[in-house]
Amino acid sequence: MIVGTVREIKNHEYRVGLTPESVTELVAHGHDVLAETGVGDGIGSGDDAYRAAGATIVATAAEIFARAEMIVKVKEPQPAERAMLREGQILYTYLHLAPDPEQTRDLIxxxxxxxxxxxxxxxxxxxxxxxxxxxxxGRLSIQAGATALEKAHGGRGVLLGGVPGVLPAKVAIIGGGVVGFNAAQMAAGMGADVTILDRSPEVLERLGIYFEARAKTRFSNRANLAAAVAEADLVIGGVLIPGAAAPKLVTADMLKTMKKGAVLVDVAIDQGGCFETSRATTHAEPTYIIDGIVHYCVANMPGAVARTSTYALNNVTLPHALRIADLGWKAALARDPHLLAGLNVCNGHVTYEAVARDLDLPYVPAADMIR
Structure with a gap:
């Protein structure tokens, strides 16, 4: 199979779909890899590293889209990239379609x-x-929130961990999943006063056992959530419903109860955000202020630490990429129901139920596409 990887064109996105090491694996499996010139500059891997791995360096993304049977990316294709996709071509990347009807229509x-x-x-x-x-x-959300709390960035001027004789910042983390757990690790490690809210008793029990006295847990009902938000200096939104739009848990009215200069970091912004006042921002202009509350809603947060993120991502995406390339997409998805769950749009149909529901589009089960 001819596999292509292109430079990401989203604002300040430096991650890469395939590292040189991933290219080596694909080439060893007998596949041809096309890499756009400069694709690895953001992770410190120049064209020579890709050539040494066996890739063919190509001058433009357009040529790769025209020749490759599978495109491996990181972020959702931008309008110019979507215009280059063709029937039957495999696109393997993050999509986050539920809050993005325009992208979904283009992919269809x-x-x-x-x-x-x-x-x-x-x-x-x-x-x-x-x-x-x-x-x-999750880890970056605390770094970003701590910076946004600084007075020069519009925040309250509060040091997350405090100092002897001065109380630390109060951090409320909504959602005890992967994002919330990692955010809590960072915030507790910095000495903040941490409260994690979740609706699952099992999750709350697990977090309580892990953190002991270093973080508090609280059941996430409306009253507890409102109280935690009002008390907090920093609120992290880490709620996820797989494939679907995130629920709007922090309302615009709640902002009026918060301390002026408090910070909201919406890690769920890729799926539309879990704060009612959230709108996607970029690394170039990461924050905005509403009712005196600083909002940080960067839609590609891990792009800020591109090398770490790229290698962590390739570790988990490459095995599936190899199977798709080795077997073809139909056979690979037919053999692996977990990979089949990743099929969101295929041959002009929406094949992921939550996306179809949220965007009010017809739904065709993914299994129908591999028969």
């Missing part, structure tokens, strides 16, 4: 085979291709 029109990292599952019901980026984003 392309009749490409679109496999989304974020909905591929595993035997335990987890999301293994999303997990490493959730780990990175």
């Amino acid at each position: 029109a392309s009749k490409a085979v679109c496999i989304a990292y974020e909905t591929v599952t595993d035997a335990s019901g987890g999301l293994p291709l999303l997990k490493p980026m959730s780990q990175v984003a």
Whole structure:
């Protein structure tokens, strides 16, 4: 199979779909890899590293889209990239379609085979291709929130861990999953006063056992959530419904109860955000202020630490890429129901139920595409 990887064109996105090491594996399996010139610059891997791995360096993304049977990316294709997709071509990347009707319409029109990292599952019901980026984003959310709390960035001027004789910042983390757990690790490690909210008693018990006195847990009902948000200096939104739009848990009215200069970091922004006042921002302009509350809603947070993120991502995406290339997409998906769960759009149909429901589009089961 001819596999292509292109430079990401989203604002300040430096991650790469395939590292030189991943190229080596694909070439060893007998596949041809096309890499756009400069594709690895953001992770410190120049064209020579890709050549040494066996890739053919190509001058433009357009040539790769024209020649490759499978495109391996990181972020959702931008409008110019979607226009280059063709019928039957495999697109393997993050998509986050539920809050993005325009992208979804374009992918339907392309009749490409679109496999989304974020909905591929595993035997335990987890999301293994999303997990490493959730780990990175959870940890980054505390770094970003701590910076946004600084007075020069519009925040309250509060040091997350405090100092002797001065109380630390209060951090409320909504959601005790991968993002929330990693955010809590960072915040507790920095000495903040941490509260984690979740609706699952099992999750709360597990977090309580792990953190002991270093973080508090609280059941996430409306009253507890409102109280935690009002008390917090920093709120992390880490709620995920696989493939679907995130629920709007923090309302615009709640902002009026918060301390001026408090910070909201919406890690769920890829799926539309879990704060009612969230709108996607970029690394170039990461924050905005509403009612005196600083909002950080960067939609590709892990891109800020591109090298770490790229290698963590390739560790989990490459095995599936190899199977797709080795067997063809139909056979690979037929053999692996967890990979089949990643099929979001195929041959002009929406094949992921939550996306179809949220966007009010016709749904065709993914299994129908491999018969």
